[in-house]
Amino acid sequence: MKKTIVIVDDHVLIAKALEGIIDNFKEFEVIYVAENGKDLIQKFENNSKIPDIILLDISMPIMDGFETVLWLKENHPDIKVMALSMQGDDKSVIKMIKNGAKGYLLKNTHPKDLETALTKLNSDGFFYPEWASKIIFSNLNNDKESENAIRISDREKEFLKFTVTELSYKEIADKMCCSPRTVESYRDQLCEKLDLKTRVGLAVFAIKNGFAN
Template sequence: MKINVAIADDQKLFRKGMAALISSFDQMSLIFEAGNGNELLQLCEQEVEKPDIILLDLSMPELNGLEALKILKEKHPAIKVIILTIHEVENFILATIQAGANGYLAKNAEPEEVELAIREVFKNDFYFTMPMLEIMRKGLVKKAPTTLETENKLTGREKEVLELICKQFNSHEIAEKLFLSNRTVEGHRNNLLLKTSSRNTAGLVLYALKHKLIELDGFNH
């Protein structure tokens, strides 16, 4: 299945390099590139073929990445967004995930990681590296409410489903593991999104970290 990708970054050389890299990946095609947030939003409106995933730089002129992300998620909630950044700062990470970002990629990442991030977000709705998760955990634990409040909010089954989501199992795999139907798992996933006020799976991962419902070593399956 082909993955349509778009990129928004004001540094032309970096953008062109990323565009060439993405076009070289199997079953992946770069459908457009933008130099700022406004241009990105215009292209998303104009183009008949919408991107599945957008690689979005945070610091751009005219309309920065965070503002563009908020508008994008209102108008096109199905489009997934990976933030490109040189700032691995916890408040940046938290703000963008709360605004609906699906993952994070450092601008000095290896080409293999760029491909992995796009494929993971396309398949599982989120992608975080271990260093990013560590930064998020440190920033979140400071702000976490009491665990008891969390305990009461989620049922035992919902916690099981949440843990498997964090371990990057998809709904079908979770259904098989827990001997449930796909529909039941999707029901649990929707309840988790509602109960935790999360916009997407990346938000659920954030919630699980914040409330210590999963340890970092549990993220590799």
């Protein structure tokens, strides 16, 4: 079964062209288009199908991409949001990621690269091209605890402290008075935010940024 996509973009021609491109992908299909965040919310309230993925423009009237992705994170956290914009500046990238975007692409992306990005987003839960990853890590390096770039919660900080120990995830869960599944959620969220793959990577990050003390 194909993964469903909704495009949110106020430029009708661009949205329709994008819809035609995606509908040629084997794994994905566009189920409808919304003109802005408010239009998307209205469609949800009118019982339109909830998609697996949303391709979200940033600059839109009435309700822009920054507001929309934040609303989606709070109301539909299971939807994977990919920002698709002409804006590739540091501020826009970091703000979209902080607000809940799981990926970021520019509108001049080649269709094949878009398909790859959607596939990675679907399988891994996130996708950031190399240029966006450099922006993220640059901001991390400019702020010791990455508070100004990517928000790390107090519970995630507590989990980072345990990553440098020999405790199993079950034992960490006992220390944190929560379930192993919750601990795994902290791990997955941090790996996603920091573009890391393993506990070793998390431990190195914890040591370098003072979370292991």
